[in-house]
Amino acid sequence: MAAVDEAPSSGGDEEEHVTGEFDFDEVNLEPTERVEVDGDNVDESWEVGDDILDVAQLEIDTENFGELRLTETAITKVQAGLKLLIETVGSVEAAGDAIYSTLFEAAPSLQSLFKTPRAVQGMKFAMSIANIVAKLRQPDEVKTIVDQLSFQHITTEVTIPRIEVFRDALLELFASELGDDVFTDDIRVNLARIFHYMGGAFIYVRNNYWTRLQLVNQCWALAHKQEEGAQGFEGDGDEGGEQSPKKGSEKSEKAEKSPNKSGKGFCCWRKKEEETEQSGHHQEGGNGASVAASMTASMEEGKGTKHSKMGGIGKNKVPTTFPEMFKFNATVMGYGHSEWMAPVLDVFDTMVVHATEPTRVMEEADVLSIVLSKVNMRGHQIEFLEFKAVLLASLRSLLPKTWNSECEVAWTWLWGSFERMLKANIGKPQVQQKALRKLYSTITEEQLEAVRTGIYKTFFEKCAQGQDYFKQSSTRLHFIADRMINFTQEIFKDPKGVMTDLSALGLRHVGYGIPTELFGPFVSAAIEQIREITKVPDQEEAFRWSIGLISRVLCRTITEGSTLVMRAINANCAKMLRKAVSIAPRGSRAECMLKIQVGTQSISPLLWSIQSGSLEAAEAILLDLLTIRADRDHYYYAMEALFIRHSDIVKRICTDGPDLLPTLFNGLIWRSRQAENGVRRVNYFIKYLIVDAKSGFSESFRDVVDNGDPAAACHPSVVLAADLVWSRLASYTFLTSKLWFLLNLLVFVITQAVLTDYSGEQSSAQILAVFIGRIFIYIFGMGQLILRHMYNFSKSCRAGDTRMIVCIPVPGYLFSFSECLSAFLCLTMVGMLAQEPLLHCLGKNLGDQQFSALSANCSTGLELTGSYATFAFLATLLYFLLLLELSVFSTKLSTFVLVCGRMVQEAAQYLFALTFVVITFACAIASSDVMNEQFMNIGPAMLNLSRIMLGMYSSDEYQYLELEPKLLMSISVFVICTTIFLFNLLIAQLNCAYMGIFKDMLGYARLNRGSVILENVSRSSKHRWTKFVESLQMDEKLEFNEGDIGLAGGIQVLESASANPVTSDSIKRYGGSTCPTAPWPETANEVDIEDKVDRLEKIIEKAVKRITKASNKSQSGSGASSMASGSSSGSSGGI
């Protein structure tokens, strides 16, 4: 019996990797190559040449596990049958569901065996069957799959009667879906053969290996339990250098998390070894293992181990964990120098924990063999027997009471399997690395290009389905091929680093929705291309091994990462998603939508759905996360989990799916159904719109403002957050920062508009006051502006934040309206200073000592008055325009200001049109034979046309126009164009624009306030910020209704009961178990309702099909009979 001779066996051919799981979205039942039958193995296989047509006559072989060989016709029929079933029910998933229902209905007694939720279990059934049927032409691969399945079923009590129940139920399903016409006896029998083969293998593997694996598992679990106990006993005595393998998987993850752990582990091993030596190891030459065993015997009994004299692991340090015990024993037994043991120890837990998964063990063994080859290259001899000795001694030491000869046999057997896998590869990685190095160093650029192109060409020829996934440009595809080739080399240099990268890459492939079955053809295509360019078998073999390993790691990651949630995202189906999460334990329901961890790498389904444009699924996730659910003991609401996991969620949504923003913000609001005294409670869970996880100001708020969407800025959640920050913190800082500006404005207005008098009749005191005022303005007003703009200017330039305006680079900060105005004000004030008459006269009259001499009598001053006054006029306008910034205090005022600003654009268009008409008419009139002096030349004509337009033309002047009818006609047309047409057009335009703009303006006003908030929050002191956050008391739980203490993280406000009528409570409350590991009850679930509707739909569809079929048959029957009767009557007539 060849198959499972050596317990956890390998996954077969590395090139054509097969996973135990099957991607049921993509059933590939295309004919595959038939594997040549090896004559020697024929007797191990099922003979199928018989003519049995009754399922009951088939036997289940539990004594042997060979290969399953069906005839070509049988394979074709079975595959076609399965394909038809899948088509009939709609999808593989639906097939899974149907199988599950059929099994449950047929055999209620078996229900207790299925602990996994319906959706997952159904999927597993369908995947396994489809996977096996797809590979029927490759019996060796079918065997590998069944081998893996058998190990997965090793804990299940599979019996012959149970297999028969399963078989009958499944055959019944086929029969009912396909009908007896299609589901013929030979399909039935061959399907039964497959089920028998699988069932027989399950029993065979269980009978032969289950006891041993069970024992191994028990020992391992007990050893860890021991560790936990010992750790509790030891308190903090653990140095933290070693991890406690509480759970195998947990530990293996941790081990992976620190890629250099092996080195680190070894260092501390060496250190401890030295400590051992220093402490004068008295066991020298003696049986270290037994010493350790006797020491830990007392540990297992829970007696003062702490006080035992431990000579090995460290002073006063008891080895409490398996790795510690192992190192201790290794040192004591004199193997402390065996550097190679450290990396083996690192992965040992993973290998033991996954002992029932042959492919996983094989994968670990392959990676380990690369690591070991490096150790080997450093001249360290690898003696696996040493490891075995230390392993057994350590287990003996940790489990002195439990350990017996059966344990010894089981562990020896397990280690034997590991050892065989490691030995099979020992020494090979060096050779392969060398071969690959040589291959890549000799390869030319043209050859590489041919490989890149050829991989995809061959792949598409082998597997047309692959084309649906590789639709990117050639450059991108070549990049992927390059990365693939790189990995094959890198894995030899840095196996652990590459494993981490591959985990991340695998998760990306989960996101791309790549079925694992495509990896086989893809890898084969790559190997074929390499074969084309090298004739050295070693090089090809090295590439094959390396790419095979990479592919297996990727496939495993995809299988582990392909959760139902990810599948729903790939299908962008909200219903699938709801179904997928409905089976998750309530305590970790949010996690399955926020994080999928494989090894050290993780992927966020939510983020992926947003990034990949699966917005329907993303919306379903957000809705689910932000639904408040409750049982008697707890409230479940994933707002916090969402913002902690994705502090940039608002930004991501704004960038990739802005339509989801309302869903997110709506989910932060809970409104009570009950109203009291005309008001209702509303809880806004907006903590993370105000603070971040580190209690700083929230980036989410900044993201809303930066996004610039007025609708989002007006959402009640955002409005409340903004109002709180504004009213309690930012407005104060803003006002204090504007006080100086207000003082400047006051001084400016008093000096320029009140005290300054250009008539030259000022008193000395007035002049003195003006002089002092202007000095103040220049020093404090202008000086401050200059400094600020110099700082901003240099900051923008240093950051490269410049934009070109007519070939002139302009610093980015000047594109803000207020900054631009302020820059103009600064320039105008510089102009004022340059033209300042008082300063010019001061220079001329220094000798006078009389301030009165600075009066308007100074001739230089008089010359500059005109230009100075213009600058002063502009500066006053700019000052007041800047004052408009204060409108931010009132959103209504701010809205109005913004509306006016927007309207300016419309008015500017009108002015442009007006100027054009004026110039046109002025030129036209001036070029005619007009005698009126006011219109003879272009200039005066333009002036007078403007006066006419503004109604400043007197009636006397109009009388002169009557003297020249041509001129009168022209002016009349001009008036019609401007005053009647253009003016009314402007009114209409403003009207429409106002209606269009106003609805957004409130949002823009809020966005404007938002940016002021951002600016001022960063200016306020840490103390003020902390006080503000504390005052919000967002860490205290909020009441929902009276006496119902709910969730923290929000602010409660009361709103008018009529504002947002609520008819049903948005909190979903469930009775029954309150255990966090239980999913929410299905009966109360929408998914259940959706399911029922679906099933009903299917039943109706089926019924309609049957009725149509039946009516067609009866029609053809009656047609035939009528024809028959017609012919008979004809013949009788003839007779």
Ligand code: HEM
């Ligand atoms: C050994 C096998 C493979 C390796 C080493 C590999 C490697 C890679 C790498 C390095 C990327 C780029 C990742 C990124 O930057 O996001 C990638 C992307 C991708 N891979 Fe694979 N891949 C393998 C097999 C496959 C197979 C079999 C398929 C499907 C037929 C596939 C489909 C894709 C797709 C669709 C992308 C995304 C390309 C894009 O949108 O830019 N890969 N792969």
